[in-house]
Amino acid sequence: MNTTRGFTGRARTARPGLPPGQYDAGDDWPVLSAEVTPDLTPADWTFRVGGLVAEPRTWDWADAHRMPASAYEGDIHCVTGWSKFGVRFAGVSLDAFLAAAGPLPSATHAVAYAHTGYTANLPLADLTGGRAWIVWEYDGRPLTPEHGGPARLVVPHLYFWKSVKWVAGLELLDHDEPGFWERNGYHPRGNPFEEQRYSGD
Amino acid sequence: MTETATHTTTAFTPPTRFAVPGRIEVAGEVAARWQPATLTEIRRETPRASTFRLAVPGWAGHLPGQHLMLRLTAEDGYTAQRHYSLASAPDDSGHVELTLDHVADGEVSGWFHRVARPGDRVEVRGPLSGFFAWPGDRPALLLGAGSGVVPLMSMVRHHRARRLSVPLRMLVSARGPEDLIYARELGPETTPVFTRTAPAGTPVGRLAAAHLAPLLSEPPAGGWEAYVCGSNSFAEHASRLLVAAGQPVDRIRIERFG
Numbered sequence: 001m002n003t004t005r006g007f008t009g010r011a012r013t014a015r016p017g018l019p020p021g022q023y024d025a026g027d028d029w030p031v032l033s034a035e036v037t038p039d040l041t042p043a044d045w046t047f048r049v050g051g052l053v054a055e056p057r058t059w060d061w062a063d064a065h066r067m068p069a070s071a072y073e074g075d076i077h078c079v080t081g082w083s084k085f086g087v088r089f090a091g092v093s094l095d096a097f098l099a100a101a102g103p104l105p106s107a108t109h110a111v112a113y114a115h116t117g118y119t120a121n122l123p124l125a126d127l128t129g130g131r132a133w134i135v136w137e138y139d140g141r142p143l144t145p146e147h148g149g150p151a152r153l154v155v156p157h158l159y160f161w162k163s164v165k166w167v168a169g170l171e172l173l174d175h176d177e178p179g180f181w182e183r184n185g186y187h188p189r190g191n192p193f194e195e196q197r198y199s200g201d
Numbered sequence: 202m203t204e205t206a207t208h209t210t211t212a213f214t215p216p217t218r219f220a221v222p223g224r225i226e227v228a229g230e231v232a233a234r235w236q237p238a239t240l241t242e243i244r245r246e247t248p249r250a251s252t253f254r255l256a257v258p259g260w261a262g263h264l265p266g267q268h269l270m271l272r273l274t275a276e277d278g279y280t281a282q283r284h285y286s287l288a289s290a291p292d293d294s295g296h297v298e299l300t301l302d303h304v305a306d307g308e309v310s311g312w313f314h315r316v317a318r319p320g321d322r323v324e325v326r327g328p329l330s331g332f333f334a335w336p337g338d339r340p341a342l343l344l345g346a347g348s349g350v351v352p353l354m355s356m357v358r359h360h361r362a363r364r365l366s367v368p369l370r371m372l373v374s375a376r377g378p379e380d381l382i383y384a385r386e387l388g389p390e391t392t393p394v395f396t397r398t399a400p401a402g403t404p405v406g407r408l409a410a411a412h413l414a415p416l417l418s419e420p421p422a423g424g425w426e427a428y429v430c431g432s433n434s435f436a437e438h439a440s441r442l443l444v445a446a447g448q449p450v451d452r453i454r455i456e457r458f459g
Contacts, residue, residue, distance in 0.1 A: 002237060002324055004273040006316040009281050010308050021282050023308070031433040032457050034332055036440045036450045051213070080284055113215035116450075146437065171213045184332045197270075198329065200233030 017075055018083055019192035025082035031146045032080060033165060034180070035116050040166055042150045045115070047097070047134060048169035054102030058169075061150070064134065067092040072133050072154055077192040079159040089143075089154050091135030094127050097170075107172040111179060112153050112164040119179035120162045121188065122155065124172065131157055134167060159190035159197070233326065235272065236260070240321045241296065246382045250348060252288060252300045253313055257325060263291050264334040265355035266428065266456075269327030271299070273309055283309045286351045286430075286456070287328065290358035297325075300382060302348045333456045335428065337365050342416060342425035342448075344408070344439045346374035349431030350382050352456065356428070357390060368421040374408050374435065408435075410442055417446040424449070430456040 010023075018024060042061040050056040059067075070093040077083045103124065110127055113119045126132065136143050136151045143149035148165025155162045161181050182188050187196035195201060242254035263269075265287075272282040289298035303314040335341055335356045343353040350373045360369045371391040375381040377398035387393065394412060399405045416425070427448050429439045436457045443453055 001278060002274055002322060003276055004312070004323055005321050007273040007275050007281075007312050009273070009275045009279045012277075012279060021280070023281070030458070031436075034455055036444055036453050036455065037437060081282065111213050111215075113217075115217060117215050117217035119215060146433065168215065168217070171215075173213060177213055181330075181332075184330050186330075198233060 015085065017085070019077055020195045021197075022077055022081055022083040022192065025084050028082070029084055029087075029147070030078070030080070030082060032078065032161075033118075033146070035118060037145050038116050038166055040115050040145070040150060042136075045150045045166075046169075047151065047167060049097050049101035049172070050169060051110070051172035052104040052107035052174060053172055054104065055100075057097070057101045059097070064092060064151070065136075067096050070096070070133060072135070072156055074156055076154075076156050076160050076163075079161055079186065079190065079192075079197050083192075088137075088139050089133060089135035090137035090140075091133050091151065091154075093130060094132040094134060094153070094170075095130060097134065098128060103172055106174045109173045109176045111171045111173065111177055112162070113168050113171065114164050115166045115168040118164060118166075120164050121177055121179045121182055122158070122162055123176070123189070126155060126158060126162075126189075127170070131155065157191070159187075159192050161186065162190055234259075235324045235326050238271075238297075238323050238325045240317055240319050240323070242319060243317065246300060247380050247384075249380065250300055250302050250382050251314060252298050253317065254289075254296055254298045255323070255325070256296050258295055260295060260297060261328070262293075263287055263297070263328035264331075264336055265290060265359040266333040266335045266352045267328035267330060268333075268352070269297070269299075269325045269329060271309065272324045272326075273312055274324070281308045284329070287355055288351045290355055290362050292362065300348060300351045300354075333428065333430075333454055335359075335426070337363060337367065339423060339426040340368040340421040341370075342427045343369070343371040344373075344427065344429045344431075344443070345371070346408075346431035346435040346439075347380075348382060349429075349435065349456075349458070352430055353428060354383050354386070357387075360390070361388075368425075370416055372408060372412055374431070408439060408442065410446060413442055413446045413448075417443075417448055424452060427453045428456075429453060431458065433457045 048058040071090040132155045153164040153167040236259045238255040238257045244252040268286045285299045288300045301310045304310045345353045374394040
């Protein structure tokens with residue numbers, strides 16, 4: 001063990017649920033998009049599920065809001081090191097969108113993409129089973145543009161770069177295809193509890 | 202992940218081309234390894250920021266704009282790790298430099314500012330991420346605020362060290378002259394912008410359209426590659442100014458603190 005002289009660190013009150021190497025950001029919610037925040041209004045927003053599906057589908061703002069409401073209350077984890085506890089997002093479970101489009105048996109992975117063109121790859125299994133949402137509310141209020149509003153993907157059990165802001169769609173594929181950060185040295189899956197930060201972790 | 206899979210299927214391309222594709226391929230196996238680093242020098246930059254020089258025998262080299270992850274370990278095995286931008290230009294000295302703000306209650310930066318002295322050992326892994334890297338190829342327009350100047354200074358130093366002829370300009374925002382990191386090193390490529398106090402004859406105010414207009418009304422051949430680094434509020438402000446001044450969104454790279 002390579003101990004650092006004179007380093008004691010914070011009090012050892014690490015809360016349960018804090019993944020390895022993370023710290024509790026408390027009330028902060030840092031913004032970490034790599035691109036210019038787009039001017040995207042609810043009227044401009046659409047969400048499409050395409051690729052290996054029985055029927056490609058596109059929802060606009062009103063269509064999406066007619067889907068059954070679903071919320072996530074829990075924790076989120078950013079690869080830069082912060083975790084945020086007890087956040088509340090509201091929107092629609094991704095399962096509802098996927099069911100409407102009908103993934104083909106050959107679909108194993110997806111690329112989630114944003115209206116800015118940002119992409120992230122995910123195994124389909126990480127997007128189903130009540131573990132992923134399209135959300136437009138944070139803590140009871142409309143999601144702000146810098147946090148991905150009007151609507152973003154939320155996949156809270158993976159590092160948050162997978163939770164594509166300004167989400168525009170999901171393309172279902174029969175193979176894994178790296179997204180933006182994954183092509184820039186980040187881990188293909190990004191499970192915070194296994195500390196899969198970078199390629200090779 | 203050292204293998205590259207090949208697919209016969211055509212790669213999926215979203216309807217909108219992503220704003221800012223990465224600049225370089227990153228060697229994952231290099232960045233995956235924690236390496237010992239020894240502190241060799243501490244230089245005060247401003248009342249709130251100091252530069253820490255580290256000897257890293259196994260350093261694989263980096264490009265300006267990249268960062269590393271740094272880890273401190275307590276006696277009981279507790280660790281704390283943070284990402285820091287590299288301040289030094291790539292060279293073959295076997296050293297890298299970081300410039301850290303002293304964050305109030307900062308667990309890692311607090312150790313650096315209060316406890317660290319030459320000879321102390323820490324661990325690093327990197328370099329990480331190719332997104333904000335500048336290989337020195339395209340004209341570079343650099344906009345930074347506070348310690349957001351750190352990765353941009355690596356680019357300025359690289360430009361000088363290699364005597365690159367590609368255009369490079371930097372606008373750096375600080376509260377006042379005493380808070381301007383690397384003040385002694387800045388040259389004619391840099392325009393400081395002071396938001397609270399300024400030397401006599403220099404205006405006080407935020408980065409504004411007027412600062413960018415002369416650079417963007419007559420961009421160099423091929424256009425600028427813009428790099429923005431600072432707090433989220435600065436990044437939002439600066440990137441909006443760039444877009445309003447005509448800089449294409451797909452040529453704006455943003456690194457926000459956090």
